[in-house]
Amino acid sequence: MDDKQKDHQDTIDRVAQFNTDHSVEIAAIADYGTPQGIFDGARAQINLLGQRQSQDDSGLEILSITAKKAMAKTVNRLAKKARVKAKLNGDLALAESLSHSYSYIYKADKQTAIDRTLAMRKAMNDNLATLTNVSAGDITLIDNSVTTFDAAQVLPIVAREAKKTESTNQLPGQYDIAFEAIDDMFDLLFGEYSESNPFLVQQFQLAMQIIETGVHHTGIKVIVTGPIPPDDPAGVPLNHVKVKILEYEPKRESETNINGEAVIEKFKHGTYDAEFTKPGYARKVVRFTVKRGQHIDIPVTMVLA
Secondary structure, three states: OOHHHHHHHHHHHHHHHHHHHOHHHHHOOOOOHHHHHHHHHHHHHHHHHHHHHHOOHHHHHHHHHHHHHHHHHHHHHHHHHHHHHHHHOOOHHHHHHOOOOHHHHHOOOHHHHHHHHHHHHHHHHOOOOOOOOOOHHHHHHHHHHHHHHHHHHHOOHHHHOOOOHHHHHHHHHHHHHHHHHHHHHHHHHHHHHOOOOHHHHHHHHHHHHHHHHHOOOOEEEEEEEEOOOOOOOOOEEOOOOEEEEOOOOOOEEEEOOOOOEEEEEOOOOEEEEEEEEOOOEOOEEEEEEEOOOOEEEEEEEOOEO
16 A cells, blocks of 8 residues: 555544444444444455555465455354344344354355355344344445455456556545545434534544545645736736635635645545635636545636736
């Protein structure tokens, strides 16, 4: 991974740790399990892709083993707590169907491991109404682990010999999925605890701030040109042009240098309007879209007022 990807990974790991540290509180939030499952699935994919970046062709066997371990650990962890709930509810048959060890999945051959995982997944999914310590998001997490393991097995030989850059090209999409899920988790957390437990919300906000710092390359570079009176030449760099991103808090603004350039960084991804003003020139507003972690150049031409 390059430095930017490491920043992303660090952020994702911190959010995952938050979910682990505050599992009791977030378990009480309706629908939180769904974006959490999506986030965990994307994180698993990112970890696997990261391993692929650093492996040669022989590393695909390790990739398969890692995916199988992840699948076994996931279903085993969830089945353990579901088994206890089933036992407490008096459903001994359900409890028995979930009473399997980690090796029951991991030591089996590929198809048997998947079949056993899906059987335990079905037992939990069919009884979500009574297994209240398991969520729909947990079921999604199992599904993601099965998909990841299955994909590691069926990759054609050509794909297995593909260059590491193929993994690199897949990572941005997985990061987008993970960060979108983080946004959804925060909104649900805020809606539930902003008044009753503001400290918890602040903890997640800290993670969000780390996200924005981690993607410090999110930003724009503007190059402003225009006529300079009285000679009125065209295309000359304009200095002292004030640049401001409208309707953004905290405010983001700058001023062009002698080369007509200005840089504004460290703001969230999205679509914004940038305002350009300079005495003697007509005000100009330019709309732009920047993705998370992206840094774009925006050429601007101003005219005399």
